[in-house]
Amino acid sequence: MSSIKILAIETSCDETSIAIVENGTNVLALTTNTQISTHAKYGGVVPEVASRMHAENITIVLNETLEKADLKIEDMDAIAVTYGPGLLGSLLVGVNFAKTLAYIYKKPLLAVNHLIGHIYANNIENKLEFPLLTLIVSGGHTELLYMSEDYNFKLLGETLDDAIGESYDKVAKVLGVPYPGGPIIEKLAKQGIDSYKLPLPVNDGTYNFSYSGLKSSVLNLVNKEKMHGREIRKEDLACSFQKVAISEICLKVNQALQEYNVKQLVVAGGVSANQYLKEELVKVCQQYNTEVTIPSLIYCTDNAAMIGAAAYYLYQNKIYANLDIDACSYLNICE
Amino acid sequence: MYSLLIDTHSNILNIILYKDKKFYASISRETPSQSKLLVPLIQNIMDEQNIQINEMSEVIVVNGPGSFTGVRLGVTVAKTISYCLNIDIKSISSLDLLALSIEKETNYSVAIKDPKGYYIGEYSKDGILQNEYFYLNKDEFLTYETKNEVIQDTQISWNNVYKCNLLKIEDYYNIKPLYIKKIEVEK
Numbered sequence: 001m002s003s004i005k006i007l008a009i010e011t012s013c014d015e016t017s018i019a020i021v022e023n024g025t026n027v028l029a030l031t032t033n034t035q036i037s038t039h040a041k042y043g044g045v046v047p048e049v050a051s052r053m054h055a056e057n058i059t060i061v062l063n064e065t066l067e068k069a070d071l072k073i074e075d076m077d078a079i080a081v082t083y084g085p086g087l088l089g090s091l092l093v094g095v096n097f098a099k100t101l102a103y104i105y106k107k108p109l110l111a112v113n114h115l116i117g118h119i120y121a122n123n124i125e126n127k128l129e130f131p132l133l134t135l136i137v138s139g140g141h142t143e144l145l146y147m148s149e150d151y152n153f154k155l156l157g158e159t160l161d162d163a164i165g166e167s168y169d170k171v172a173k174v175l176g177v178p179y180p181g182g183p184i185i186e187k188l189a190k191q192g193i194d195s196y197k198l199p200l201p202v203n204d205g206t207y208n209f210s211y212s213g214l215k216s217s218v219l220n221l222v223n224k225e226k227m228h229g230r231e232i233r234k235e236d237l238a239c240s241f242q243k244v245a246i247s248e249i250c251l252k253v254n255q256a257l258q259e260y261n262v263k264q265l266v267v268a269g270g271v272s273a274n275q276y277l278k279e280e281l282v283k284v285c286q287q288y289n290t291e292v293t294i295p296s297l298i299y300c301t302d303n304a305a306m307i308g309a310a311a312y313y314l315y316q317n318k319i320y321a322n323l324d325i326d327a328c329s330y331l332n333i334c335e
Numbered sequence: 336m337y338s339l340l341i342d343t344h345s346n347i348l349n350i351i352l353y354k355d356k357k358f359y360a361s362i363s364r365e366t367p368s369q370s371k372l373l374v375p376l377i378q379n380i381m382d383e384q385n386i387q388i389n390e391m392s393e394v395i396v397v398n399g400p401g402s403f404t405g406v407r408l409g410v411t412v413a414k415t416i417s418y419c420l421n422i423d424i425k426s427i428s429s430l431d432l433l434a435l436s437i438e439k440e441t442n443y444s445v446a447i448k449d450p451k452g453y454y455i456g457e458y459s460k461d462g463i464l465q466n467e468y469f470y471l472n473k474d475e476f477l478t479y480e481t482k483n484e485v486i487q488d489t490q491i492s493w494n495n496v497y498k499c500n501l502l503k504i505e506d507y508y509n510i511k512p513l514y515i516k517k518i519e520v521e522k
Contacts, residue, residue: 099374
């Protein structure tokens with residue numbers, strides 16, 4: 001088998017990440033410079049600050065990645081970059097950086113959808129087996145899709161309001177938990193018991209999700225308890241919230257498994273790092289003999305290795321981008 | 336010896352090619368999207384002149400102030416070229432770039448407009464910067480304008496770039512855009 005090496009670049013949010021991926025699966029080097037500590041001061045990602053940090057760090061991250069793999073840009077077969085969706089200013093830095101490399105070294109440019117990257121993160125340690133269901137759960141997305149083959153997506157349902165990760169972050173804010181709140185809510189939930197009553201998701205027969213109602217219920221509950229002078233048991237509320245939030249996911253996945261005969265449930269996006277989500281999905285999928293695939297933590301969160309993994313298909317099929325490609329902050333997975 | 340200058344501080348994207356430090360060729364394009372056109376226009380100018388990018392011996396970037404996104408992209412592309420080709424990178428500010436195209440008998444200020452106000456540089460009649468750049472909102476600018484000789488629009492004399500000593504030697508890891516104006520979280 002010939003060795004195809006792709007230099008992949010990801011700057012869609014607050015991680016400056018560059019990887020070298022061989023044949024879409026073998027990660028030869030991965031460097032991710034995270035800006036979490038900077039944005040924590042502001043209680044969330046500040047787009048202009050994120051863009052500035054990407055521009056400052058990107059050549060340093062490139063140099064470190066090349067050194068780790070002991071390779072040169074000349075050794076690459078293609079340059080891949082996330083062109084959306086994400087924060088526009090951040091994406092623009094990566095896209096223009098990638099275009100410059102592709103131009104100077106006369107390499108094909110591969111424009112990768114960030115969400116497809118998250119799905120193909122599962123091809124690094126596992127192998128995608130079609131047909132499959134894929135669940136994208138992150139700070140910006142909650143989507144359930146059916147894939148019959150590589151790059152063939154059918155959207156079954158998506159969130160009508162907040163993304164699941166967003167609801168974790170918003171609840172974290174209500175509970176006064178520092179940014180990034182999602183992982184801390186999960187930790188608190190582990191120490192708590194499910195003792196607060198929150199409305200359960202309704203089964204409306206669709207595959208769509210909704211999280212703003214749940215967030216409002218948590219907010220109302222906290223205000224009510226405060227009014228009565230009762231202290232909020234953060235651990236318990238986190239536990240009750242998480243249970244409802246994840247039960248909605250499981251409900252829809254269960255429904256989809258009844259309708260579609262698939263080999264795998266592929267979980268993608270930052271929230272797939274959530275251990276409770278994983279346990280609950282495994283329980284659901286066991287009933288259907290469906291394998292649950294979730295990447296390890298480094299490939300769950302935003303990283304360039306997944307972009308290299310997703311770009312391999314584009315390279316094989318010669319789906320190259322032109323140098324006048326622009327970043328798109330909103331991008332549908334089915335486009 | 337060729338060198339390349341990238342100017343993305345405004346909605347007019349300028350790519351200038353110098354040969355032996357003299358103006359050689361240029362492409363200017365008014366565009367709302369530097370991101371789309373910046374690299375293609377660099378490719379165009381090279382192709383038109385039948386020159387390879389790796390024949391460049393230095394890259395100059397107008398690193399602001401001006402459009403945040405514009406100067407960030409200009410700096411990103413310039414430092415990537417400098418890193419890849421291992422060539423020198425130099426910067427010149429947008430205000431200096433305008434000032435070196437102006438001939439005056441008295442002291443003057445140069446202003447660059449953005450949607451909410453103006454970036455200002457104050458120069459002596461010999462074109463020497465008098466103090467640090469600053470930013471004025473529209474109201475402040477109206478008052479400022481009555482007390483100072485302000486020049487906003489001028490034809491840039493690209494040939495003067497190498498005649499002046501305003502080019503700052505940078506390195507590809509540490510070069511930064513000049514943003515000047517504070518953003519909300521910095522206030």
